Amino acid sequence: MKRGPASRGPRSCQEAAKPSGFLCTMDDLELFHGPNAAYVLDLYDEYKRDPQSLDPRTRSIFERWTPDGNGTAPPLPGVGGLPAGGGVSPSPVFGRGGRGVRAVPPVDVQTVVLAARVTRLVRELGHLAARIDPLGTPPPGDPAIELETYGLTTADMEALPASVVGGPLAEGAPNALEALGRLRRAYSGTVGYEDDHIQTPEERDWLRNAVESGRFFQDFDGGHKRDVLRRLTEVDTFELFLDVTYNKKKRFSIEGVDMLVPMLDQIIHDAVVAGTREIVMGMAHRGRLSVLAHILNKPYPSILSEFEHHERNERASVADLGAHGYTGDVKYHLGAKRAYTQAGMPEVPITLAPNPSHLEFVNPVVMGRARAAQERRDRPGRPTRDLSASLDISIHGDAAFPGQGIVAETLNLSQLSGYRVGGTIHIITNNQIGFTTVPNDSRSTLYASDLAKGFEIPIVHVNADDPVACIAVAKMAFAYRQQFGKDFLIDLVGYRRYGHNEGDNPSFTQPRMYEVIKNHPRVREIWSRRLENEGIVTRDEADEMVLRVREELQRARKSEGTSVEEEARNTHAARTNLNGQGEHLQTGVPEPRLRALNEQLLVRPEGFTPDAKLERILQARRAALNEPGAINWGHAEALALASILEDGTPIRLTGQDTERGTFSHRNAVIHDPTTGERFCPFQSLPAAKAAFAIYNSPLSENACLGFEYGYSMHATRALVLWEAQFGDFANGAQVIIDQFLVSGQAKWQQTPSLVMLLPHGYEGQGPEHSSARLERYLQLAANDNIRIVNCTTSAQYFHVLRRQAAMLPRDARPLVVLTPKSLLREPMAGSSIADLSAGGFQPVIDDSSAADRRERVSRLVLCSGKIYVDLRKSALMASAENVAVARIEELYPFHEAELREVFSRYPNLREVLWTQEEPANMGAWSFMALHLPAILPPGVTLGYAGRPDSASPAEGVEDEHIAEQARIVAAALTGASAVGNGARRSARLARGRKNGVTHAG
């Protein structure tokens, strides 16, 4: 256990330790707060009655100090909830027989001050002396909590009254020595409490009262103890059975932190009793099979069949791949859902989210699910929230928790209004090792949990071999969460009985640790002996419990387990058969409706006056409806969102600076500069039938995208949109994209419908503000897992948003929209009301300007997004008689039929030229070079015009950008040469293809 040497010194106690010549100062009276306050007030009373009864030093202090006004406790930070201040009847001190009865010897205030100091530090630093490691590593301790440090003796303490220590534990104690002993047992036993980093006094007081009152350790009767033994028996026997039966097959056994299961039982029980209506959990591989079996009630036969029929399943999976793209996942990544029942309580669903190998990335996903479960979205306005609707339990590894940045990002969401879930309960299953890496090599902090301190989360370290303590802290965690609506962290300190997986030999790397583990008793054994000693079970009863579980497992092995795989594959097939049904939806909104919504969006509440300039811009949207092509991007988006709300689909839109929009095009939340009031027209829309939520996100991509993914997984009927500041920043969330968004369906039959809005376009802003990395999404696209669009007009954007909403929830897919920057206000990209009121999204748009010269067209320029506008605006366009320019607005799914139709309209076509702004190794070129050749009419060649291959997405110098854009446009329209490496690349890609690729220039 990495716990020493202590990072904190004795906090000016060195000075305090001076045995003589030490002068007690006014500041020292600060020590007398909360539990100790009674003592100093008592002393003060004494002083008032008879100053001579006190020693000169104490007298001199009281000459300069008075308690607060009316003689109650001084205005010092107190420990509420603990007996404190004048409310406590004075205890006899220093042999005084009682108030007013003066006795010898006189009070030595210095001793009292030092005793109070050590007492306070035991409360704060006692965890450093706690015995939290089941393997017996001695705690680091800290001189600050030792009497000798202050020159105090046990006799000194014995001579002091218990009220110097104060608090519930001092009650009934004969003196301060006994009270301090009790305090040490509470703070330095098998549980270590860290709460000193919490800034809110009420929370600290609550926590300390919880510790010192011992209330969570109570009510652990014989029945409950037997239940825990039964549970530990199931966990232990299950793992031993798997070990013997499937020797060395990976299962990431729970052994060493077995108490996780009874702790989860406790938390779930308390949550259900408190009225929680849904539990969502996330965890990595460690102990997952046991949690699936015992918490999610996944039947033993089903789990064993995954070991037994592994090979058969693999073959079936491969055969199925071509048909539906279902891959499934390894057993220790799978999720499950269960209906939890408890007498007299409504059924509560418990979900364990499926998890990729990438540790910790499931955290924000689970949090997003929990948030979605807490919101009611079926009424207009903001969603309403009910914290008791769900509880998020996140289980972490001790190496992964401090190591993975996603943890910090997720913790940072915990108190933000757009994300909070009323407190996540975190449990670190701390087996003191990460694969083969020891804590000294894996974190820079004393504890695995230290990161949580920065977020003011209470931390409790508990010895995993002490079931009583484990259950108590589980109760405390839930009670705290209920009380304060905040996160709580349990650091469950155990060990790992085998290697990282069961095939590993841990003695190669941790020989000494594993020597200890080899001889270390199993927790079930420890608990069983304890209950036998307490007379709660007999040895025979305990053995009988084991026998019963073993028999159940043997029966399960013999029975043919229901194939979860089979079921999953069928669901997947049914879903993928829906493909494309929604593609051609008519999403136009009748003009009168659009006009009404437009008006409603322009209404301001009584007395609300927005910034005049902004209001002019927004009010101009009234006139825009009557001008051809005057509906710009932001306006079209507003009308799309308003009409979706009117249709009854709730919306959640988040991202960095999303309320205004990075490019100031949205202004979905407006501010009154005089009053500071905020107003969101979408939340006051009379026509709306569903809720609208919009939040500026924190500066995070990873956790935020994960959160929205999770949210959309739960709120399947809501349109959930996440916006990147610039599209390229989405790669900060690449794991969420790779492991959840694009593959969640193939691995886990999840049906995400999240929309990603990714600003994209080459406008001279350098390598990091140009490209949304379209190539990545196209590379990840397969089996109809995703939709990718790059629109050229605001009407297209309007329709694609409406289409996405209309397809929810049955035919939903994640939608990646490359959104524009300069096109936001580009007149050519503007649309008219007629474009919004009829039709639907067009995946491919042919060149209407070439309609009367189709015979003369020999080159069809195909492109997507902003380059289309550059081409159209080029002076070269006028003379490009032989050129037509068509747009692929939806890049994936690949619209083969529509493209064939476009090609067929040009009888004399000789060449199709893919034109893009991006370098040839980026953008859509690789994708097009792969898919277009197969559908080109005979004799038609495929060429490329765009930037050459490049390691960096865009030029950093504006002049070079301008020149390059001009060159690409010229190459596309005139067939001029200098298409650079792109030609070479296309040749490489085309090699071996039936339809040969040729190149412009």
Ligand SMILES: Cc1ncc(C[n+]2csc(CCOP(=O)(O)OP(=O)(O)O)c2C)c(N)n1
């Ligand atoms: C992001 C990520 N990096 C690396 C790995 C490989 N890996 C799997 S388990 C593991 C050790 C995890 O240690 P810890 O968090 O302590 O959990 P434990 O397995 O010990 O319970 C590592 C490095 C991974 N799964 N995910």
